[in-house]
Amino acid sequence: xxxxxxxxxxxxxxxxxxxxxxxxxxxxxxxxxxxxxxxxxxxxxxxxxxxxxxxxxxxxxxxxxxxxxxxxxxxxxxxxxxxxxxxxxxxxxxxxxxxxxxxxxxxxxxxxxxxxxxxxxxxxxxxxxxxxxxxxxxxxxxxxxxxxxxxxxxxxxxxxxxxxxxxxxxxxxxxxxxxxxxxxxxxxxxxxxxxxxxxxxxxxxxxxxxxxxxxxxxxxxxxxxxxxxxxxxxxxxxxxxxxxxxxxxxxxxxxxxxxxxxxxxxxxxxxxxxxxxxxxxxxxxxxxxxxxxxxxxxxxxxxxxxxxxxxxxxxxxxxxxxxxxxxxxxxxxxxxxxxxxxxxxxxxxxxxxxxxxxxxxxxxxxxxxxxxxxxxxxxxxxxxxxxxxxxxxxxxxxxxxxxxxxxxxxxxxxxxxxxxxxxxxxxxxxxxxxxxxxxxxxxxxxxxxxxxxxxxxxxxxxxxxxxxxxxxxxxxxxxxxxxxxxxxxxxxxxxxxxxxxxxxxxxxx
Amino acid sequence: xxxxxxxxxxxxxxxxxxxxxxxxxxxxxxxxxxxxxxxxxxxxxxxxxxxxxxxxxxxxxxxxxxxxxxxxxxxxxxxxxxxxxxxxxxxxxxxxxxxxxxxxxxxxxxxxxxxxxxxxxxxxxxxxxxxxxxxxxxxxxxxxxx
Numbered sequence: 020x021x022x023x024x025x026x027x028x029x030x031x032x033x034x035x036x037x038x039x040x041x042x043x044x045x046x047x048x049x050x051x052x053x054x055x056x057x058x059x060x061x062x063x064x065x066x067x068x069x070x071x072x073x074x075x076x077x078x079x080x081x082x083x084x085x086x087x088x089x090x091x092x093x094x095x096x097x098x099x100x101x102x103x104x105x106x107x108x109x110x111x112x113x114x115x116x117x118x119x120x121x122x123x124x125x126x127x128x129x130x131x132x133x134x135x136x137x138x139x140x141x142x143x144x145x146x147x148x149x150x151x152x153x154x155x156x157x158x159x160x161x162x163x164x165x166x167x168x169x170x171x172x173x174x175x176x177x178x179x180x181x182x183x184x185x186x187x188x189x190x191x192x193x194x195x196x197x198x199x200x201x202x203x204x205x206x207x208x209x210x211x212x213x214x215x216x217x218x219x220x221x222x223x224x225x226x227x228x229x230x231x232x233x234x235x236x237x238x239x240x241x242x243x244x245x246x247x248x249x250x251x252x253x254x255x256x257x258x259x260x261x262x263x264x265x266x267x268x269x270x271x272x273x274x275x276x277x278x279x280x281x282x283x284x285x286x287x288x289x290x291x292x293x294x295x296x297x298x299x300x301x302x303x304x305x306x307x308x309x310x311x312x313x314x315x316x317x318x319x320x321x322x323x324x325x326x327x328x329x330x331x332x333x334x335x336x337x338x339x340x341x342x343x344x345x346x347x348x349x350x351x352x353x354x355x356x357x358x359x360x361x362x363x364x365x366x367x368x369x370x371x372x373x374x375x376x377x378x379x380x381x382x383x384x385x386x387x388x389x390x391x392x393x394x395x396x397x398x399x400x401x402x403x404x405x406x407x408x409x410x411x412x413x414x415x416x417x418x419x420x421x422x423x424x425x426x427x428x429x430x431x432x433x434x435x436x437x438x439x440x441x442x443x444x445x446x447x448x449x450x451x452x453x454x455x456x457x458x459x460x461x462x463x464x465x466x467x468x469x470x471x472x473x474x475x476x477x478x479x480x481x482x483x484x485x486x487x488x489x490x491x492x493x494x495x496x497x498x499x500x501x502x503x504x505x506x507x508x509x510x511x512x513x514x515x516x517x518x519x520x521x522x523x524x525x526x527x528x
Numbered sequence: 529x530x531x532x533x534x535x536x537x538x539x540x541x542x543x544x545x546x547x548x549x550x551x552x553x554x555x556x557x558x559x560x561x562x563x564x565x566x567x568x569x570x571x572x573x574x575x576x577x578x579x580x581x582x583x584x585x586x587x588x589x590x591x592x593x594x595x596x597x598x599x600x601x602x603x604x605x606x607x608x609x610x611x612x613x614x615x616x617x618x619x620x621x622x623x624x625x626x627x628x629x630x631x632x633x634x635x636x637x638x639x640x641x642x643x644x645x646x647x648x649x650x651x652x653x654x655x656x657x658x659x660x661x662x663x664x665x666x667x668x669x670x671x672x673x674x
Contacts, residue, residue: 191577205563244598409637433613448594449535467566479559
């Protein structure tokens with residue numbers, strides 16, 4: 020504990036330096052704007068602003084990009100509560116009771132509870148990140164290629180299992196993503212694969228054009244025909260304070276949402292969405308007045324909002340400690356860290372303590388910045404939604420093109436973004452989840468390399484994966500997941516994944 | 529026609545296409561995989577999952593019910609983006625993006641010529657100033673350094 024506190028003090032020395040504070044503030048501000056805008060989630064936001072960080076040192080860049088990430092999680096609640104439009108997918112559950120509260124004239128308290136819940140969850144979960152990441156990284160030093168291979172297989176299966184809807188569809192998307200990740204030079208033999216003479220494809224398909232195409236451009240293509248946004252409920256600053264009863268009713272949901280969100284955030288998958296869904300279901304189950312849910316229950320806002328913000332810190336644990344992304348956003352963040360010459364993984368905390376602890380400390384500061392920023396400026400953020408969509412989306416398209424082009428200054432990346440945009444649009448129409456594609460594409464080179472290195476180590480014997488205890492355990496868990504996923508095929512009724520998929524679809528439609 | 533049937537079949541065909549393309553690369557063996565080994569395994573998985581989606585997709589929504597009313601809009605946006613990709617290194621950021629925005633706002637969204645031109649020029653010049661001058665991200669330049 021003493022060592023952790025000492026390290027945290029070092030981190031605060033970094034995070035409280037004026038330059039880092041400014042970048043944390045800018046990240047939070049931009050993130051909130053990104054979260055408020057429908058169609059530009061945290062993923063697209065981080066991808067678009069990645070080139071902006073090229074001139075910065077690694078710590079400043081990561082602090083700013085992480086600020087965009089949790090700022091977007093915060094910002095998403097505003098449109099959910101005031102317009103019943105989730106700024107990003109994790110705010111879907113907040114729409115239900117948040118908007119109902121707004122219709123009853125309680126928009127201010129709903130926003131305040133969402134902001135305070137997010138602040139508490141964001142701050143407490145950073146403690147979890149701080150305590151869990153270093154021992155996990157130390158443990159991961161025992162990992163060799165077979166363990167990494169097993170971990171990556173498990174990660175992909177968990178992602179597919181945790182996504183709402185059909186697991187077969189998610190697995191198909193993961194396989195497609197892994198295939199996309201195969202494009203480029205084979206690092207062990209030097210063969211060009213699927214590059215069709217395009218030199219730029221030698222380095223493979225970048226995660227930024229992939230993510231911006233699948234999530235940013237696809238959303239624009241699907242929503243461009245939309246007319247002006249619906250009326251926005253505008254709360255007054257003096258109406259923001261919740262009543263004593265509302266505070267009392269939201270205290271426990273915030274606590275439960277924080278713990279639940281952090282734990283779910285560590286697991287690969289659409290952690291934010293799942294955590295808010297599970298938190299909502301849990302609060303309804305535990306409530307003395309479950310009939311109020313759907314009609315403006317405070318717990319229905321407090322729980323999910325805390326959970327989805329807590330999941331953000333949870334997702335940083337495997338990202339920083341193992342170097343493994345649990346979702347598309349952390350995949351892009353890993354790509355961003357690599358651009359800045361930082362390799363996330365077990366050695367990061369040992370070799371770059373200033374960066375890790377500075378980043379952790381900046382999250383405490385960032386959460387406070389968001390609380391201060393979000394409530395007084397809510398009216399300003401809401402005004403952005405008054406901009407007619409036919410003028411707003413060309414701006415987003417322009418930012419998509421600049422963001423993608425500037426990463427490598429390559430037009431090929433813009434073409435990849437276009438192709439991925441069309442793919443993302445079609446997947447949206449055909450009810451497929453694109454997140455496993457991004458994760459698969461990022462993990463593919465690691466997965467292939469660890470498989471081939473493992474086989475080199477064992478002289479071609481596949482028993483290396485079952486002989487070593489860690490990899491055997493990880494693969495056993497993967498097998499259990501496969502069996503669990505087959506259960507709905509045998510039993511009757513919908514399992515929780517099908518229900519999650521339905522709830523998302525109903526709220527987004 | 530059911531959506532899952534179409535999607536599953538398309539994925540299976542994509543997997544078959546990858547398998548066909550893999551013939552140009554050495555596969556290696558089970559003990560020492562070559563560069564085509566992993567893509568072939570993944571392509572086989574894609575064929576399998578695609579087939580499963582198609583086979584069990586009889587109860588999925590109909591393809592036409594997916595709501596395709598915005599397709600023309602989407603195609604116009606793609607066309608604008610494709611123009612930007614083709615022109616940005618030839619005409620430079622400012623000219624390319626201004627033309628793209630005029631097309632999107634003026635032609636696709638029918639907001640009037642004056643609105644389209646003023647909006648496009650203002651946005652392009654503002655973003656150029658923000659990225660190139662403030663953030664020092666070099667943007668593509670065209671003829672005469674524009």
